[in-house]
Amino acid sequence: MADSSETGEGTGQNIEGERPEPEPETVTEETTTHDEGVELERTIGLVGGLAIGIGTMIGAGIFVFPGLAAYQAGPAAALSFAIGGVIALLVALPASELATAMPRSGGGYYFISRSLGTAGGAIVGLGLWLGLVFAAAFYLVGLGHYVVAVLDEIGVALTLGPIPPHVVLGLIAGAALTALSVGGTERTAALQNGIVVILLVILTGVLTFGVLDALGVFGRQSVPDTFFSKGYFPVLSTAALVFTSYLGFAQVATVAGEIKQPSRNLPLAMIGSVIIVTVFYAVTILVATSTFGADRLGQFGETAMVNVGRDLLGLPGAVLILVAGLLATFSSANASILSASRSIYALSRDALLPRKASEINLKYGTPHVALAMAGGPILVLVATDSVEILAEVASFLHLVMYALICVALLVLRRRDPDWYEPDFRMPGAPALPAIGAVASIALIPFMNGASIVIGIVIMALSYGWYRYYAPDIRLKGDI
Amino acid sequence: MTERPSVLVPIRVLEDESLPEGTTELLAKAHVVLLGYHVIPEQTAPGQARMQFEDQALSRLDAYEELLVDAGATVDQRLVFTHDAQQTIDRQIAEYDCLAALVPRALAAVEDVLVAVRGTVGLDRLARVVGGLFADRGIDVTLYHVTSEDESDADVEVLLDGVIDRMDENGFDTDHVDTRTDRDVKPVDAIADLAETYDVVVMGESDSSLSTFVFGMPADQVAERFLGPVLVVQREPAADPEASDADDQP
Numbered sequence: 001m002a003d004s005s006e007t008g009e010g011t012g013q014n015i016e017g018e019r020p021e022p023e024p025e026t027v028t029e030e031t032t033t034h035d036e037g038v039e040l041e042r043t044i045g046l047v048g049g050l051a052i053g054i055g056t057m058i059g060a061g062i063f064v065f066p067g068l069a070a071y072q073a074g075p076a077a078a079l080s081f082a083i084g085g086v087i088a089l090l091v092a093l094p095a096s097e098l099a100t101a102m103p104r105s106g107g108g109y110y111f112i113s114r115s116l117g118t119a120g121g122a123i124v125g126l127g128l129w130l131g132l133v134f135a136a137a138f139y140l141v142g143l144g145h146y147v148v149a150v151l152d153e154i155g156v157a158l159t160l161g162p163i164p165p166h167v168v169l170g171l172i173a174g175a176a177l178t179a180l181s182v183g184g185t186e187r188t189a190a191l192q193n194g195i196v197v198i199l200l201v202i203l204t205g206v207l208t209f210g211v212l213d214a215l216g217v218f219g220r221q222s223v224p225d226t227f228f229s230k231g232y233f234p235v236l237s238t239a240a241l242v243f244t245s246y247l248g249f250a251q252v253a254t255v256a257g258e259i260k261q262p263s264r265n266l267p268l269a270m271i272g273s274v275i276i277v278t279v280f281y282a283v284t285i286l287v288a289t290s291t292f293g294a295d296r297l298g299q300f301g302e303t304a305m306v307n308v309g310r311d312l313l314g315l316p317g318a319v320l321i322l323v324a325g326l327l328a329t330f331s332s333a334n335a336s337i338l339s340a341s342r343s344i345y346a347l348s349r350d351a352l353l354p355r356k357a358s359e360i361n362l363k364y365g366t367p368h369v370a371l372a373m374a375g376g377p378i379l380v381l382v383a384t385d386s387v388e389i390l391a392e393v394a395s396f397l398h399l400v401m402y403a404l405i406c407v408a409l410l411v412l413r414r415r416d417p418d419w420y421e422p423d424f425r426m427p428g429a430p431a432l433p434a435i436g437a438v439a440s441i442a443l444i445p446f447m448n449g450a451s452i453v454i455g456i457v458i459m460a461l462s463y464g465w466y467r468y469y470a471p472d473i474r475l476k477g478d479i
Numbered sequence: 480m481t482e483r484p485s486v487l488v489p490i491r492v493l494e495d496e497s498l499p500e501g502t503t504e505l506l507a508k509a510h511v512v513l514l515g516y517h518v519i520p521e522q523t524a525p526g527q528a529r530m531q532f533e534d535q536a537l538s539r540l541d542a543y544e545e546l547l548v549d550a551g552a553t554v555d556q557r558l559v560f561t562h563d564a565q566q567t568i569d570r571q572i573a574e575y576d577c578l579a580a581l582v583p584r585a586l587a588a589v590e591d592v593l594v595a596v597r598g599t600v601g602l603d604r605l606a607r608v609v610g611g612l613f614a615d616r617g618i619d620v621t622l623y624h625v626t627s628e629d630e631s632d633a634d635v636e637v638l639l640d641g642v643i644d645r646m647d648e649n650g651f652d653t654d655h656v657d658t659r660t661d662r663d664v665k666p667v668d669a670i671a672d673l674a675e676t677y678d679v680v681v682m683g684e685s686d687s688s689l690s691t692f693v694f695g696m697p698a699d700q701v702a703e704r705f706l707g708p709v710l711v712v713q714r715e716p717a718a719d720p721e722a723s724d725a726d727d728q729p
Contacts, residue, residue, distance in 0.1 A: 021530060030570060032526070038533060040525035041561035041570070105524050181522050189521045257526060258562070338522055345527045358527050366522045
């Protein structure tokens with residue numbers, strides 16, 4: 001097992017005089033062990049890890065983006081998703097290697113702060129928190145659209161004054177989810193696993209039918225379309241937009257400290273979930289565009305898949321997709337809020353945020369401050385109702401982290417410190433991680449100007465926070 | 480000379496579950512694996528709970544350890560933050576190869592012990608626990624068996640004599656052993672009813688089957704009805720290499 005006792009310690013203190021928590025002594029397959037016989041049990045298995053990855057990702061890619069993507073890129077939107085999948089895989093590989101070397105909670109933040117230093121870590125860590133906040137807001141707006149669509153289906157048209165109904169519903173859902181995370185002690189993980197299984201079953205069914213239909217098995221005419229009907233550039237800008245569909249695998253790493261048999265389960269869960277969702281996304285877009293043609297699909301907006309389901313299977317198809325869409329956007333938002341809270345904990349543990357931020361509520365045993373630091377900004381962002389900006393900023397902040405994860409791998413492989421003993425070594429280094437870093441950054445210029453500006457401002461503020469709050473903290477090599 | 484049987488004592492240390500009255504006397508001759516654990520909801524990282532509660536939990540555990548040591552026990556102490564109490568308890572039992580786990584409850588004094596003998600499996604471990612904990616202390620033990628339909632009285636006698644022999648080997652004075660059998664009763668009910676006149680119940684962990692899956696382990700059912708402490712003798716650990724895989728104790 002990765003014994004890591006011969007490493008340096010986090011040093012320095014922040015302006016409140018707090019120091020980084022000492023790191024644990026050993027990491028075993030089942031526990032993280034501190035001195036004096038204090039252990040942290042690992043309780044998430046492979047299925048749980050896959051469910052976190054898939055559950056976070058699939059909400060966006062299948063249930064929100066197809067209409068928007070087809071509108072922008074035509075049938076070639078499938079290629080946009082494939083590009084996103086390839087980049088995600090290029091990052092999932094180094095992330096897996098780093099995670100097996102450092103199976104600690106905090107994910108990308110942890111890897112980068114330990115290998116590249118505190119400044120990079122702070123930018124990525126605060127960026128990860130806010131990136132997840134943007135992502136959760138995006139999922140909640142999507143959830144609002146699905147609730148509106150459900151109400152529409154049963155003949156209820158909401159009018160809630162000047163604010164669009166899906167925003168109000170998204171806000172309610174966001175507030176409810178945050179409250180539930182603070183006060184609920186039910187076994188949410190089991191629920192999450194169940195939701196993901198149901199989703200995959202529904203999708204496999206509908207998509208199988210759709211593929212057969214597209215191949216003409218049922219003798220219907222599918223809509224012929226030119227693949228690059230909108231040209232080549234939109235394929236890349238759409239790839240940048242829909243990359244939000246690939247953020248979930250990194251969330252597996254944020255709970256790396258709780259995954260059983262991390263050397264086996266972390267790589268399987270991260271790489272596996274990327275491959276699974278990429279296949280689902282590509283098939284979904286192909287089926288959706290062959291059913292309606294990209295132009296009509298684009299007009300259906302966020303809930304375009306409901307129309308696809310209806311066209312393929314009639315009312316039951318629409319109902320299935322509605323149910324799946326609700327579950328998927330809900331589970332994505334939920335997973336993002338919890339991951340955001342974990343990121344805040346990781347930062348607070350290292351004294352980059354006040355220790356108070358990870359305080360646990362004595363009544364419920366939940367981190368109410370961290371959850372509020374996730375839920376509060378999420379509500380503000382939901383209120384903006386700008387799906388594309390929310391998605392792109394989330395992607396921006398994650399892409400920066402992804403690029404740095406690749407860089408961290410290259411640096412660690414070259415420097416090869418004593419403590420760096422990954423159980424999983426990615427193939428193709430240094431070429432593949434280098435390509436992964438370049439590809440991650442290369443996606444950013446294809447975004448909206450506003451998204452890029454917001455992303456850069458957040459990074460600058462994160463760096464400013466680090467300089468102001470904790471300039472003396474040293475985390476490099478503190479494993 | 481007998482070995483000290485290792486007994487797991489799980490305590491939900493931060494939920495005001497303390498070492499119950501009389502436990503120190505009960506386990507005076509044991510090697511106690513004192514497991515303080517704290518179950519946290521899934522929204523919370525175990526490390527987060529550790530940051531906040533470690534000191535408080537450790538100081539309580541240290542106090543319990545001192546009481547146990549004063550009474551004569553040897554103690555290993557662990558503190559675990561977990562999402563899943565059962566997994567944690569099972570893992571500790573495996574890592575320390577505990578012969579028995581205690582359902583910790585208060586008791587006045589250890590004078591009469593009820594030992595439920597189920598079948599031939601695990602008798603050796605049962606006798607080691609009873610002999611190791613209760614020998615030479617003037618404690619009376621009653622071996623109790625519920626005879627099933629396909630067992631003859633002779634079978635039962637052989638079974639119980641076998642236990643007595645093994646207890647003898649483990650240093651237990653057989654003058655203090657009594658036996659009792661019943662027919663046509665439901666074992667769990669019978670044990671729970673009979674237990675009321677005893678201070679402690681010792682019984683085996685049963686194999687998991689569909690009925691234990693639905694109704695819970697018999698030991699748990701007895702523990703639920705009997706208000707005193709129950710020592711659950713653990714099965715022989717399975718001899719697969721997986722189980723000892725993560726075994727890297729100091």
